[in-house]
Amino acid sequence: MKAPLIDNLQYANFSPKVFAQMREGGVDAVHVTIAYHESFREMVLNLESWNRWFEDHPNLIFKGTSAACVRRAQAEGRTAIFFGFQNPSPIEDDIGLVEICHQLGIRFMQLTYNNQSLLATGCYEDEDTGLTRMGKQVVREMNRVGMVVDMSHSAERSTLEAIAHSTRPIAITHANPHWWHPALRNKSDTVLKALTGAGGMLGFSIYPHHLAGGSNCTLERFCAMIADAADRYGAEHLGIGTDLCQDQPDSVVEWMRVGRWSKVIDYGEGSASNAGFPPMPVWFSDNRDFGNIRKGLEAVGMAPAEIDGIMGGNWLRFYEESFGPQ
């Protein structure tokens, strides 16, 4: 069967327009973020919104829970939507909510979002404890039920400890190598070697703050970085996680950064003079542009089988290994 096209991270302002673009772009599966700072109850409200979309647009999208849903999406010409959290706030202080969330369809959870959480340390803290007492127990529980540990926004030591402590491969769903662009959110060679060496996956981000050259990063430069990463880490551990935030107002990026934890503004990856969502590069505006990435990877000389893997086949394999009970 043809390799699927999977984007393993989007936080668009989702709408029937965006779902139609997924179909136009031939996207078989998307992992969407449904929580940053939400409590369990607030996250359930977001699930309710998705249930309405699934009910109203069954010709475009359906809820994905296993790798088989990706194959079904391909066969039926629809897009499977997988859920994830960018912060553990929906499990609050309650390890029992890990299994409840898995039963509700959540398949990825970041242990932190920039700040210290109850589980681990985020990449914007000055100090990094690694996994906390609760963090070690929650990773074990995520392993048991089949929820993927995602360390995209975590600090270095916490990430290395999550890789070591997890008995199953983990993911960094949306980030790039620090050696290519030294942003705080991008990952060190040490982390990427440990991640992929343990069978984990890296999803390349197209969020401009993660790109060398920012919004002006060329497709060639992005794809050359992917080819380099394939040489270093093995193409089979690589995929796409665009971090597409299409149609979001700037108030949303402020909320993502500040949540409810601060009374003063925190610009995160931005700055006072560049506080909003940055413009996307010209070669990737929305779900219709994945063909550009495929062409870019061809142009830098990657083999068709490697490209198939990066565009979705590798994420499919990872879904097969990751979403069931241990």
Next chain:
Amino acid sequence: MKAPLIDNLQYANFSPKVFAQMREGGVDAVHVTIAYHESFREMVLNLESWNRWFEDHPNLIFKGTSAACVRRAQAEGRTAIFFGFQNPSPIEDDIGLVEICHQLGIRFMQLTYNNQSLLATGCYEDEDTGLTRMGKQVVREMNRVGMVVDMSHSAERSTLEAIAHSTRPIAITHANPHWWHPALRNKSDTVLKALTGAGGMLGFSIYPHHLAGGSNCTLERFCAMIADAADRYGAEHLGIGTDLCQDQPDSVVEWMRVGRWSKVIDYGEGSASNAGFPPMPVWFSDNRDFGNIRKGLEAVGMAPAEIDGIMGGNWLRFYEESFGPQ
């Protein structure tokens, strides 16, 4: 006016029986714990229980919110009940809840309870980050509204950073010096010097795991330690915080230790063979026994004015300085 009798930490299974014992013992004010692992909404349920007790037993107790309430309690022959949290779980991830909780009458909040919180590190973690990004902001907000930072269950570095970062004196409401009994929960000389040097208060605990000799600790040994501490840190920075857990079933100490964060039992200060609440020393069973402590302090030769301070005068001064806006 006569110095008040204040116990600055109790977590009894409160009941009209206990309130009557407070009156029998001449206790003018008690700081009671109303949250360990509760969310905001769950903590409000506990406030509702207290409101019912205040409504039903106005001859025994009333809600304390300021130092003047202690004087009123003395004048009216009642006990003023002050509220505190042993964990920041009721403010969840929301800095705005600090002021809301102050408006509801909460006057003390621990930044951690044994484990890592969103704010700081607890004393049972292997690694101690100090104050987190959110922690620094929350301490500032607590300073602004008049909620006391309590570091009784926090780790060393976090405690030192809280003392340094807070613009107002902080408290360790219930612990003893590590040099007297080297329990994980007791505090180093470094911490106690920094605490008292910055105008903060230490409340001596009678919880047996914090006592040299445990449940068999004699009154003489306890009071001799207090006299030593007065020599080292100044008697004016010392008070009582018994940690009285009267009438609680052992299921409660298990919940205090494990909350919802772990699927496996954690014995905390206890052990598999000694998992429950330890028996209190014979000289302090309930609120009627404060006279024993006063006599014990007299017997070790402390001056009456020092004893008056330790038995309540010092907490009253601290309440005067601490509960109003900055």
